[in-house]
Amino acid sequence: MTNTVDTKAHTGRTSRTDNWWLSPLLVGVGFALFIAYATVRAFENNYFEIGQFLSPFYSPKLIFDWWHFSPAILILWIPAGFRATCYYYRKAYYRAYFQTPTACSVVGTSGKGYSGETKFPLILQNAHRYFFYCAAIVLFILWYDAIVAFISPQGQFAPSVLGLVMVLNCILLSGYTFGCHAGRHLCGGALNCFSQTEQQKVRFRIWHFVTKLNEHHMGWAWASLFSVGLTDLYVTMVARGLATPIFFL
Amino acid sequence: MRKAKLNVYRGDKNGGEFKQYEVPVEEGMVVLDAIHYIQAHDAPDLAVRWNCKAAKCGSCSAEVNGMPSLMCKTRMDRFGDDEEIKVQPLKTFPIIKDLVTDVSWNYEVNKKIKGFSPAPDEKEWVIHQEDIDRVQEFRKCIECFLCQDVCHVLRDHDRKDAFMGPRFLVRTAGLDMHPKDTANRMKYLKDEGHIGMCNITKCCTEVCPEDIHITDNAIIPLKERVVDEFYDPIGKFIKKVLGSNK
Numbered sequence: 290m291t292n293t294v295d296t297k298a299h300t301g302r303t304s305r306t307d308n309w310w311l312s313p314l315l316v317g318v319g320f321a322l323f324i325a326y327a328t329v330r331a332f333e334n335n336y337f338e339i340g341q342f343l344s345p346f347y348s349p350k351l352i353f354d355w356w357h358f359s360p361a362i363l364i365l366w367i368p369a370g371f372r373a374t375c376y377y378y379r380k381a382y383y384r385a386y387f388q389t390p391t392a393c394s395v396v397g398t399s400g401k402g403y404s405g406e407t408k409f410p411l412i413l414q415n416a417h418r419y420f421f422y423c424a425a426i427v428l429f430i431l432w433y434d435a436i437v438a439f440i441s442p443q444g445q446f447a448p449s450v451l452g453l454v455m456v457l458n459c460i461l462l463s464g465y466t467f468g469c470h471a472g473r474h475l476c477g478g479a480l481n482c483f484s485q486t487e488q489q490k491v492r493f494r495i496w497h498f499v500t501k502l503n504e505h506h507m508g509w510a511w512a513s514l515f516s517v518g519l520t521d522l523y524v525t526m527v528a529r530g531l532a533t534p535i536f537f538l
Numbered sequence: 539m540r541k542a543k544l545n546v547y548r549g550d551k552n553g554g555e556f557k558q559y560e561v562p563v564e565e566g567m568v569v570l571d572a573i574h575y576i577q578a579h580d581a582p583d584l585a586v587r588w589n590c591k592a593a594k595c596g597s598c599s600a601e602v603n604g605m606p607s608l609m610c611k612t613r614m615d616r617f618g619d620d621e622e623i624k625v626q627p628l629k630t631f632p633i634i635k636d637l638v639t640d641v642s643w644n645y646e647v648n649k650k651i652k653g654f655s656p657a658p659d660e661k662e663w664v665i666h667q668e669d670i671d672r673v674q675e676f677r678k679c680i681e682c683f684l685c686q687d688v689c690h691v692l693r694d695h696d697r698k699d700a701f702m703g704p705r706f707l708v709r710t711a712g713l714d715m716h717p718k719d720t721a722n723r724m725k726y727l728k729d730e731g732h733i734g735m736c737n738i739t740k741c742c743t744e745v746c747p748e749d750i751h752i753t754d755n756a757i758i759p760l761k762e763r764v765v766d767e768f769y770d771p772i773g774k775f776i777k778k779v780l781g782s783n784k
């Protein structure tokens with residue numbers, strides 16, 4: 290038996306010996322890259338549409354005489370607000386950026402000043418379900434865009450790799466959107482009894498399905514974030530003449 | 539035989555130090571076995587709380603290499619041959635001696651939660667499995683308080699004055715989602731238990747030895763119930779018009 294000098298049971302930020310810093314670092318860098326790319330593309334106001342293909346950043350295309358900036362700004366607040374108030378993203382950025390905490394059992398910020406989501410502005414996170422409603426409408430429009438992408442401006446059936454990419458993007462966005470915790474609550478989670486009336490039984494089945502999606506909400510969140518960025522990248526490359534949609538017919 | 543080096547905190551509220559002990563590692567050994575070895579051979583006065591050695595009583599909570607863990611569920615073969623193993627008491631609660639902390643604050647919080655409240659004239663006690671599955675997950679809790687220990691609101695921000703903590707959100711969820719319960723705990727959750735203090739960063743879920751999905755299945759659904767009651771005027775209006783069917 291030997292002694293080491295340390296007068297308190299807990300000193301320093303943590304006693305963890307594993308790579309606890311890796312996950313918040315990757316998340317922090319990942320979000321920063323996406324936000325930088327999305328901001329540049331949203332303000333660019335160009336190369337977002339070619340033939341039957343429309344970038345998800347600019348859909349629905351809202352063109353008004355009185356609006357002199359990029360139409361993307363009129364719509365992007367919905368997906369941005371939806372993701373910013375999403376329970377998964379909250380966890381991720383509270384850890385990576387707010388440091389509350391950095392990782393489990395690792396001190397980020399400390400002191401009694403912490404008030405969590407009880408005060409303005411973070412109390413607004415409670416509005417997540419309103420963003421959910423808006424995001425579901427936008428998703429519906431993106432599905433419409435993805436289907437239209439299979440029809441050429443001349444009205445012919447024109448399947449393409451880009452069209453398939455847009456469909457895949459919609460599938461991933463649907464998995465993300467319909468696995469939402471707020472949606473899970475609204476479709477059935479709010480009930481205490483699932484078995485008495487027909488309506489309860491139907492809601493239970495929907496809740497059960499949503500729960501399955503919800504279990505992988507983080508995966509859907511990242512996959513759809515990548516897919517929406519890559520879909521825009523593909524559309525803009527085609528619009529710039531740097532790539533082709535790769536038509537099958 | 540391989541010998542593991544354990545750095546165990548020895549001390550009380552007046553201070554202390556880490557002492558290193560060498561323990562021969564046997565197959566299937568857990569950290570609690572190593573602590574018992576130290577008690578038997580080197581330090582009979584080493585204080586440790588334990589009971590079942592089967593991850594079922596929730597007594598042997600401590601921090602092993604920085605992670606809140608049950609010592610009886612933490613296998614020694616998880617650690618590398620030369621890795622030193624640091625064993626500390628829970629950080630969030632006042633130390634009594636060595637690895638034993640005073641967790642009585644938790645019992646005070648528990649008393650404030652409105653208990654199970656069936657309707658007084660309730661006769662029909664037939665309950666379908668799908669109605670009780672959610673509640674049964676929460677009943678697995680062994681009150682080890684590892685989630686309370688790791689929660690940064692209590693641990694780093696010391697907000698025991700305001701926040702009830704994940705364990706008691708789990709208990710509240712189990713009561714509130716019970717098909718026969720009639721009480722409304724939402725005002726308590728919002729204004730006294732301060733569920734809003736939780737920023738759903740999920741550390742409670744990461745450490746729970748019973749694998750209860752604390753954040754996804756208890757806290758977030760409760761947060762959404764609080765939203766129903768206090769932060770969703772449109773939804774409340776629609777429900778009033780249509781008539782709610784809870």
Ligand code: SF4
Nearest residue numbers: 689736738739740742
């Ligand atoms: S999710 Fe909430 S209750 Fe759980 S550890 Fe994090 S802040 Fe605490």
Ligand code: SF4
Nearest residue numbers: 679680682683685746
């Ligand atoms: S919820 Fe899990 S971590 Fe928390 S006290 Fe219960 S068993 Fe322990």
Ligand code: FES
Nearest residue numbers: 375376377469470
């Ligand atoms: S919780 Fe993630 S989208 Fe609603």
Ligand code: FES
Nearest residue numbers: 590591596598610
């Ligand atoms: S001794 Fe009972 S849980 Fe570890």
